[in-house]
Amino acid sequence: MNLILFEEYERDLPLRKQDPRYKHLVKTLHKNTGDEFEAGVLGGKRGNGRITQILGDDGLLFSLNLTEIPPPRLPVTVAVGFPRPIQLRRLLRDLSSMGVSDIHLVCCELSDRNYLKTTLLTDGGARSAMIEGAVQSRDTVLPQLAVFPSLKDWLESGGVKARYDVNRIACDNVEPEGCFGAEYSGQPAAIVIGPERGWSSVERTQFKSAGFKRLSLGRRALRTETACIAAVASLGVFL
Numbered sequence: 001m002n003l004i005l006f007e008e009y010e011r012d013l014p015l016r017k018q019d020p021r022y023k024h025l026v027k028t029l030h031k032n033t034g035d036e037f038e039a040g041v042l043g044g045k046r047g048n049g050r051i052t053q054i055l056g057d058d059g060l061l062f063s064l065n066l067t068e069i070p071p072p073r074l075p076v077t078v079a080v081g082f083p084r085p086i087q088l089r090r091l092l093r094d095l096s097s098m099g100v101s102d103i104h105l106v107c108c109e110l111s112d113r114n115y116l117k118t119t120l121l122t123d124g125g126a127r128s129a130m131i132e133g134a135v136q137s138r139d140t141v142l143p144q145l146a147v148f149p150s151l152k153d154w155l156e157s158g159g160v161k162a163r164y165d166v167n168r169i170a171c172d173n174v175e176p177e178g179c180f181g182a183e184y185s186g187q188p189a190a191i192v193i194g195p196e197r198g199w200s201s202v203e204r205t206q207f208k209s210a211g212f213k214r215l216s217l218g219r220r221a222l223r224t225e226t227a228c229i230a231a232v233a234s235l236g237v238f239l
Contacts, residue, residue, distance in 0.1 A: 003138045004039045004049060005131060006064070011041065016059040025051070026060070039064055040140040042131070046070055070140045071099060075188035076235060079104035079154055081195025082111045083224045085118035089129045091225045092120075095143060096133025098232050102144045103130075106154045110197035121147065151203050154192070155210045167235070168212040171227055174198055176216035180234045191231045193224060 001024045015022045025031045033051050039062075040046030047066035054060045078100050083091060088105075095103050107116060120126045130142045148154040167189035169180075192212070199207075207214060217230050 001135050002038065003046060003135050003140075004037055005135055005140065006039065006041050008041055008044065011064060014055060014059040014061055017057055019059070022059055026054070038138065039066065040070070040138075041066060042134075042140055042142070044140055046138065046140050071137070073101040073141065073143075074099045074232070074235075076100045076232060077102040077104060077190045078228055078232060079106050079148075079190065079192040080224060080228055081106055081108040081193065082115045083195070084112075084115055085120055087223070087225045088115075088118060088120055089125065091228055092126055092129040092145070093133040093136075094225070094229055095232065096130040096139075097137045098133075098229070099137065099139065100143050100232060102146070104154060105145075105147045106151055106192070107147075107149050108151050108195050109200040109203060111195040112197075151192075151206055155206055155212075168210065169231070170194075170199070170207045170212045170214045171217055171231055172199060172204070172214035173216045173218070173221065175204065175214065177214045179216050179218075180231065189235055191228075191235070193227045193231060196224060 001021065004021050004025065015025075025037060029037065031037060031051055033054050036048045036050050038046070039049030041064070045066040046068045047064070050063050050065070052061045052063050078095055080091065080103075082088075082105050092103065107113070120129070126145060127142070130145070134140065134142055148157065167187050169189060169191045171191065171193045204214065217227060217234075222230065
């Protein structure tokens, strides 16, 4: 853990011995009473925490001194054709770590409908994965997560139309109109990556109508999660 993150309501509560954060501080980092650690509050500021008392089986008490604003979010929305649940958890973690502002899960024409049955979206697993990514990158703010029943619904959503009028990019290695390049970096963007089976002809037509450019990430067929990371890195490294 690069940052010990707390919910706002936890600020005045003991950190229990069974909590993974306690184990990381005491067992891994060998922190004792009076020692400081990097800390933050979800959705708020970050800074330092201090262990004020170790209570044995009752955990430990701590204080927080949070004065730093978290790093700015990348002005990038990543929409992805619904991936396998095992991929989804890693994808949410890594995109959160990279600092994208929004993650949208889209049920495309060639998506496997069984993937939508994942409990990650109902049992807190998705949020837990994004928190893990935030901890890795020393951030306190999570991406906004949303689910859309079709590509058409996503393309017509008010948020996409209002916020991303510059770079609209659909990753398409099968029938691309160009390649990712530095000219697409440094500006707000909406990137959409297809499901394992790719885009349908109808969806390619929808992209054209919505002003999206279909761009290739190269000659190799990438996993969905790899394509997401590569696309964000192509833009985000310059932001």
